[in-house]
Amino acid sequence: MSKNVKRALVFWSGPAFCLVMGVVYLVAARASGQPELGLVLLIIMVVFGGVMVIVSRYSETVRGLLDRRDERITRIDLRATAAAGLALVLAIGAGAVYELSQGRDGTPYTWLALLSAVVYVGAVVVLRIKR
Amino acid sequence: MELEVTGNNVRDLRTAQGLSQAQLAAAMDVSRQTINSIEVGRYTPSLALAVALARHFGSTVEEVFHVEER
Numbered sequence: 001m002s003k004n005v006k007r008a009l010v011f012w013s014g015p016a017f018c019l020v021m022g023v024v025y026l027v028a029a030r031a032s033g034q035p036e037l038g039l040v041l042l043i044i045m046v047v048f049g050g051v052m053v054i055v056s057r058y059s060e061t062v063r064g065l066l067d068r069r070d071e072r073i074t075r076i077d078l079r080a081t082a083a084a085g086l087a088l089v090l091a092i093g094a095g096a097v098y099e100l101s102q103g104r105d106g107t108p109y110t111w112l113a114l115l116s117a118v119v120y121v122g123a124v125v126v127l128r129i130k131r
Numbered sequence: 132m133e134l135e136v137t138g139n140n141v142r143d144l145r146t147a148q149g150l151s152q153a154q155l156a157a158a159m160d161v162s163r164q165t166i167n168s169i170e171v172g173r174y175t176p177s178l179a180l181a182v183a184l185a186r187h188f189g190s191t192v193e194e195v196f197h198v199e200e201r
Contacts, residue, residue: 061162061164064162069160070161070162070165071161071177071180072161072162072164072168072174072176073162073164
């Protein structure tokens with residue numbers, strides 16, 4: 001695979017993910033009898049992916065987030081992803097505590113917390129072996 | 132031994148070659164913002180990028196980047 005093809009694949013993987021997720025939302029919503037909601041979600045995902053592509057022509061940061069060629073922007077993306085992950089973990093923890101305080105079993109928050117912990121430990125182990 | 136990058140000559144070397152930040156960025160395959168961040172000392176590049184910059188200027192990494200022991 002040539003360098004240019006690889007770069008194009010990397011660049012378009014983000015917008016393609018948006019499109020795929022939009023279609024998945026549409027299918028799931030239609031299956032549950034809410035086709036209008038599915039259509040709205042598909043449109044939101046397609047518009048978001050499209051806006052990213054258009055803005056990437058004018059913004060080095062957005063272009064870097066899509067094409068992954070700039071190490072500094074990739075590092076910024078990694079830290080931003082970690083911050084978003086931390087916010088999610090805190091929200092899951094708060095949700096679990098609230099559910100437990102209400103006399104319920106804490107689901108689905110406890111399962112999500114378990115998933116987060118397993119993924120984190122797994123990632124540390126794999127990265128420790130690879131690096 | 133703990134080393135710290137305290138500065139660099141990227142801006143001087145770039146201007147000496149008559150290059151703009153955008154031209155150097157294109158040569159290094161990074162964004163212009165990244166070149167600017169390196170020049171002002173806000174961002175310390177990876178070893179690979181530091182070596183690429185040094186080679187581009189025909190220097191060594193230590194000639195381009197000022198490293199001091201903490």
